[in-house]
Each structure stands twice: as structure tokens, then as C-alpha cells.
Amino acid sequence: MKRIYLDHIAATPLGPGVLEAMLPYFGERFGNPQSLHSEGQEAAEAVAGARENVARLINASESEILFTAGGTEANNLALKGLALANRAKGTHLVLSAVEHSSVLNAAKSLEKSGFTTTLVPVDQDALVDPAEVEKALRKETVLVSVMLANSEVGTIEPVAEIVKVAKARGVLVHTDAVAAAGNIPVDVRALGVDALSLAGDQFYGPKGGAALFLKKGTRLLPLLDGGIQEGGRRGGTENVPAIVGFGAAAELAAAAMAERSARMTALRDRLIEGLPRAVDHIILSGHRERRLPHQAGFFVRFVEGEAMLLSLDMKGFAASSGSACTSKALKASHVHLAMGFDHATVQGSLVFSLIDTTTAEDIDALIEAFPPVIDRLRKMSPLYTEFLKEKGR
Amino acid sequence: MIYTDKVMDHFANPRNVGTLPDADGVGQVGNPVCGDMMTFYVKVHDGKLADIKFQTFGCGAAIAVSSMVSEMALGKTLAEAMAITNEKVAEELGGLPKNKMHCSNLGADALHLAVRNYRDRAAGGTAKMAVGGEHEPEGEGEAEGEKTGSCPYCEGPLEGFEELCACKHCHTDLVECPACGKYTKKAEAACTHCGAALSK
Numbered sequence: 001m002k003r004i005y006l007d008h009i010a011a012t013p014l015g016p017g018v019l020e021a022m023l024p025y026f027g028e029r030f031g032n033p034q035s036l037h038s039e040g041q042e043a044a045e046a047v048a049g050a051r052e053n054v055a056r057l058i059n060a061s062e063s064e065i066l067f068t069a070g071g072t073e074a075n076n077l078a079l080k081g082l083a084l085a086n087r088a089k090g091t092h093l094v095l096s097a098v099e100h101s102s103v104l105n106a107a108k109s110l111e112k113s114g115f116t117t118t119l120v121p122v123d124q125d126a127l128v129d130p131a132e133v134e135k136a137l138r139k140e141t142v143l144v145s146v147m148l149a150n151s152e153v154g155t156i157e158p159v160a161e162i163v164k165v166a167k168a169r170g171v172l173v174h175t176d177a178v179a180a181a182g183n184i185p186v187d188v189r190a191l192g193v194d195a196l197s198l199a200g201d202q203f204y205g206p207k208g209g210a211a212l213f214l215k216k217g218t219r220l221l222p223l224l225d226g227g228i229q230e231g232g233r234r235g236g237t238e239n240v241p242a243i244v245g246f247g248a249a250a251e252l253a254a255a256a257m258a259e260r261s262a263r264m265t266a267l268r269d270r271l272i273e274g275l276p277r278a279v280d281h282i283i284l285s286g287h288r289e290r291r292l293p294h295q296a297g298f299f300v301r302f303v304e305g306e307a308m309l310l311s312l313d314m315k316g317f318a319a320s321s322g323s324a325c326t327s328k329a330l331k332a333s334h335v336h337l338a339m340g341f342d343h344a345t346v347q348g349s350l351v352f353s354l355i356d357t358t359t360a361e362d363i364d365a366l367i368e369a370f371p372p373v374i375d376r377l378r379k380m381s382p383l384y385t386e387f388l389k390e391k392g393r
Numbered sequence: 394m395i396y397t398d399k400v401m402d403h404f405a406n407p408r409n410v411g412t413l414p415d416a417d418g419v420g421q422v423g424n425p426v427c428g429d430m431m432t433f434y435v436k437v438h439d440g441k442l443a444d445i446k447f448q449t450f451g452c453g454a455a456i457a458v459s460s461m462v463s464e465m466a467l468g469k470t471l472a473e474a475m476a477i478t479n480e481k482v483a484e485e486l487g488g489l490p491k492n493k494m495h496c497s498n499l500g501a502d503a504l505h506l507a508v509r510n511y512r513d514r515a516a517g518g519t520a521k522m523a524v525g526g527e528h529e530p531e532g533e534g535e536a537e538g539e540k541t542g543s544c545p546y547c548e549g550p551l552e553g554f555e556e557l558c559a560c561k562h563c564h565t566d567l568v569e570c571p572a573c574g575k576y577t578k579k580a581e582a583a584c585t586h587c588g589a590a591l592s593k
Contacts, residue, residue, distance in 0.1 A: 304428060306452035310396075310404060324428040325452030330427075343559040344425035347450075380410050380447040380456060382421070 003363045004167035004362045005318045008202075008294050009151040009179065014245070015204030015356070021248040022206065026243040033238050034229065037294035043240050050247025054211055057250040058177075058196065059187040066230045067243050072102040072180035073223075074197035075213040077234070078174040079106035081220040082143050082195060083115060090140030091115045094171075096128045098150050098158070099336035103176055104334070107145075120146070126339050127204065138170050144173045148196075150185065151179035152322050152335045152351060153201040155287030155293030159294055162193045163192040172218070178202055180209075183292055195220050200246035203253045204356065209246025210242040226237065260356060264293035267354055267363055271296045274367040279374045285336065285349065297351040299341065302384035303377040305349045311373040317366055322349040344383060396453060397487035403457035408464050411446040414515035418514065420506025422499050429455040431499055432522075433463070433507040442466050442474055447503070454493035461486055471508050471519040477501050 005013075025046060043208040050279030051062045067236050068074045083093060093107050097119045107117045118136040120359040122128055128146055129378015144166045149156045159175050166173045174195040177186055181196075182203025188196055195218065199210035214220055214233070253260075254387075268291075276282045300308065305323030312319055320326075322333030324347060336346035352366070394401065413434035422564030423430040436444035445467050449459040461482055466474040483489045483497040502525055508521035567576040572589035583590050 033394075159564070304451050305456075307404075307456060310401075310453045314405065323452075325455070342425075347425050347428055380407065380448055381450045382430055382449045383425070385412060385432075385448055 001316045003316050003318065004358075006352040006362075006366070007320050008355045009127070009351065010320055010353075011207070012202060012204045012355055013357075014069050014206060015249050015252045018156075018205060018245050018248045018252070018375065022241040022245040024243050028204045029079065029240075033240065034227070043238075044159060046244050046247075047238050047240060050209075050243045050250075053247040053254075054198075057186070057254045058181060058213060059189050060213050061216065063231075064188075064212055064213050064216055066212045066234050067238060067246075068212055068234060069208055069239065070210045071100070071176070071197055071199035071202070071241075074178070074199070074210050075100065075102040075176055076106045077212050077220070077223050078197060078200075078214075079103060079143070079145060080110060080174075080223060081111050081233075082172055082174060082218070085219040085221040085282070086142045090138075090142045092138050092141040094120060094133060094136045094141055094144045094166075095118045096120050096122060096146045098122050098126050098128075098153075098155075099145065099147055099180070100151075100176055100333045101334075103145055103147070106153045122338050124149055124339050125290075126155040126285075126335060127160065127287055127290065128157050130158055130165050131160050131241050134165045137166065137171060141169070141171050143332075144171055146175060147179070148175045148177040148191075149180035149184065149292050150332055150335060151202075151292075151295070151353070153339070154291035155186075155286040155291065156180065156184065156290045159193065160191050167192065170360065179292060182250065182265075183294060185257060188213055188215070200249045203249055204246035204251030206242050208242035209249075210243075211246070213364060215267045256356075261293045264354055264356075264358075267358055268296050268315075268358060270360060270363045271352060271354075271366070274363065278367050278371050283345070285339070285351075288302060292353075292355040292393060295351070296353070297349070299336075299345050300350055300374060301345060302350040302381045302387060303374060304347045307377050308348075308373060311377065315369050315373070317369065320353070322351065323347045337376040394449075394456070395490050397489075399487040400454060400489065401545045402454050403460040403486065404453045407456055407460035409445050409447060409460065409467065411580040412448060413444060415444045418507040418509070418511025420503045420508070420510055420525070421522055422503045422506060423451070423552055425450065428452060429499055430460040430494055431455065431459050433459075433503040435507045435511060437471070441468060441470050442508075443468075445504075451499075452493070452496065454489055455499065455546075457486060457557075458482055458489075458497045459503070462500040462504050466504055472513075474508055477504065489589040509549075 029042050031043040033044035051065050053067050055062045093115055093116050095107055119135050120128055120132045144158060146157050146162050148159050163173045170271040172194045175193050176197045178197055178199045179202060180186055181198035194215045196213040201207045220233055222233045224235045229235055272284055283299040283300055285297040304325055305321030306325040309319055309321050322336050332346045336349060413436055416434035417437045419433045420498040421432045431449045434446045435442050445463045447459045449456050452512050465477055479498045479501045482500055489497055506525050573585050577585045
């Protein structure tokens, strides 16, 4: 059976040439970039090349890129590193309610050492209002962190406007751009942020290759005490193959951005328009226009997400869901709840995220396969029976 | 795959799906907060379950469990049906992932409630359906403060689990006491913290 993979936000396949770029660094070019001998310097050059590519992707300088093992580490490093280094200025953090768990839980961890957090609410499209961020700022606020794009609902946040509001009060701003970078244009200068997280596995790079952009002159307390790697801010021998793959993916993303984004947007819209025509009682999640080009998330009423995922998987489609049953913790997505939807609705969460090789035929095949899946599950659903009864009255 | 072949078979081809408009007993458990909701309909003839139908809103495990419960109970006496335990259902399905065990509890509960509703009606009761649940459904948009504490069974932290159905560490089914707000094991008849009776 042909598999149609529509779960970009979980993992992307490696882009063309990325694996080939990485392979030598598992083999003959095994050197440690910190070594002075030729083997070491060969690896150091590869890391420097990757750093240049990553910096160029987001319009940063090479010295502003700190490689990390993933988006989660980059977010932790930003939150804890910036908050703790600036503790003397204050101990208040402002985050949006829809941040990734690596941001929310890093803040929770900081609360144990005396920090307090204000969560800024979002509207029904998961959009953060800069005015709400402004309202949340206090004299003792040291850091604002609002994501650039939300992977669960696709919404792109007004980060540049939020930076303006925070900068007027002298507050540092971090943005989690893990879902955005490599998929939409990201320019750290235009945004004006002090720190930005990005990860190659969200744009056809390998898992384990990620980075934190840290604006020159910004103080940061390292999470890992170790050697002098990454300017002493992230100790530990560099993961050279992953960094090389990350760099290769960044180069590809920069070159393909405009074409890829236009193609993805057209396919995404084909799905956003086609699916509600095929099945009724289905709601688009997230903002219709301000959204990632590859993301189309829905709430399908009267059915549960995991049951949809299993059914679709049996028909060859890979998707994702934010329903409570899908999560190991049996808890509905905090993003969906923050948007103000009730539990029954968010249980019907279904997220499709397209990859570079997705075709119009794939989208059409999904739209065709979808109605019988939903019909079958709705026929089993007491909520749907209740709804029909109410309607018949 | 996280599920056994048997679970996937019952999910893909569930037995006895539907409703019985002239049911002798109806039982409903769960609500969308916990992710699952099941309604069981039973027809009783000569003290045996002559027909069973169910509807389930929930995950693959919840649907498979409902189907298995209906299959295990069909044609059995009421006493036999009441003796179907959650453990037996999970066993018949070849096991369930740890964090899905609470789904199997819901299945047997819904069946038992339907039988109880039949007995209640036979004794002159007028309730058309017996309803049980882990939680009362929440009001829409109702903001609830996050509760903290630890699981009464494994001591794992329950921090931030304001819509908790089961401990995320030991997967014990939990219920929030309506009197004191603390979590206690769902199987208990009374809250182990304040002694208040727990509705079933």
C-alpha cells in the first residue's frame, strides 16, 4: 500500500543531499573540531560551514549561532539561560498560553527558583495580541517569549510587534521559531528578537541538529558546564554529522523557500477547502491566512482524534492529533483549550502537515478516503446520535 | 503498533455497534473531558442478555473494549454479565497499553450500568438510563484552577492535571472528590481523604 505521510510537524525526511553531506562525518572525517591536528580541523571547518548556512537562513552572524541537540534544548537554554543571567533585573516572565511544552515547562522550572510567569491569552485562532503582552509587562519583567509559529494549529504570531512593545520597556525577547524556520522567511534583524530557537528536523535536516540564535552582547548562563565549545555557552563535543546535516538543510531551505512555500500553500489550501466539502461539522483550527504553508489542522466534531489516526493509518495516511487519548498523559492539547474550544471539540483534533514531496494527488486521495472514515466513527458515536436527536426535535 | 492484533480487529470491525430504541436497560459512562464516552443498550430475555448494542466516542482502545465487552456479555445471564471484570476484558484483548487501561474500566462499567438500569426499571424505577462517570461534564469556558498534589497510590506528582482521569505515572483510575477536591481511586466507594461518598 502506498503511504502518504502528512506529519511534517513530527518529523521530516532528509532533504536531497543531506544524508550524503553527513555520511563522511560518521566515517573517515571523524575528527573532533577542538583538535589542532588536520583531522580535527577538517571537522572544525565543516562545523563552521554549517554555522554559516544556519546564520544566513535567519540573517544572523555566525558568532550568534549556538548549536544544540534539539529545539527543546534551545528553548530551555533561552528561557533559563536568559532569565538566570538577568536575575538582578527582575524575576518575571511573560509567555503566551500556546507555547511549546519546552518553553512552558522551562518557565515552570524557573518558578521553583523564585521566578513568576504571566501567560498571555490567545484568541480563537491562537493569535497573541501585542496589547495583551504589553498589559502583562511589569517593572520586574526580564523576558518575553512568544513563538513565531504554532505547529499544532499553524498560526503565525505577530512577533515583530511584540518585540516593539517589549523593547519599549527594555525587556528581552525570545521566540521559539522551531516550527517556522526553514519553512517561512525568518529574519532575526527584522524581528528584532534577542534569541530565537530553530531545529533542522523541521525542515528536512536530521534530528539532533538545532540551534539557538543569541544576539551579540546578550548575556546567557549556560545550562551545561563544560568546555569551551560554542563560546563556552554550550559545552560538549560537537555532534558534527548532525550539525553538518542541519547546515545542509538550512542551505537547501534558503534556496527553495519561495518556490517551496508557494507550492505548499496551494496544496494546503486545496486541503483546507476540500476537506470541509467532503465532511460536514468540521472546523479549521488556527488562523486562515496567518498560517504555516504546510499546516492544515481541523476539529472534526463527534469523533475522537486517535480513532481517526488509526483509521487513516490503516488506509495509508500518516497524520497527527492533539486529542487527550493520543497523548500519553491523557490530556487534551493546552493550545486547543487556550483557544477556547470545549473538550468534546478538541478531542476531534486532526492535524495534517505536508512535506516537500506531497502532491495534489495525495491531497485528493486523502479527501476521497476521509468521508467513509468519519461516517464509520460517527455511526459509533453517542455524541453524534445525541446531536441528530437534538436536531430532529 | 501500540495495540495488539485483537484490539485492532475489534477497532476495525467492532461487533454490536448501534442503539436499541426498545432497550430494557441503558448505561452510559465517561465524558469527552476524559476522552471517552460509552453507551450500552441491553435487551433482556429469560434473565439473559438477548441483545446488546453500544456506541462509543473515543480512542481505538475504547472502541475495541466496548466491542469486546458486548461480545463477552451477549447471551450471558445478568449475574455472568455483572461478573465481567475490567481485567478479563483487557486479557481477552491480549492486553492494552498501560495508559489505556482506564478505557477497559469504562467498558465493563457501562455494561454494568445498563444491567443496573434494567433491574431498576424491573423494580419500578423510571430512569431511562443509568449514568456514571468519572467527572461531571465541565461548563463550557469554565476556568478551573490547576490542582496540585500527588497520586494517592504511587505518590507521583499530579501537578497541572486539572482534568485528570488517571494517574500518568501508575495509570490508576482516579476520581476527583466532589467534597474536598482531592483525588482518590475510582474504585473506592468513599473518598479516602475526607470520607465523602463517591457517586458511581
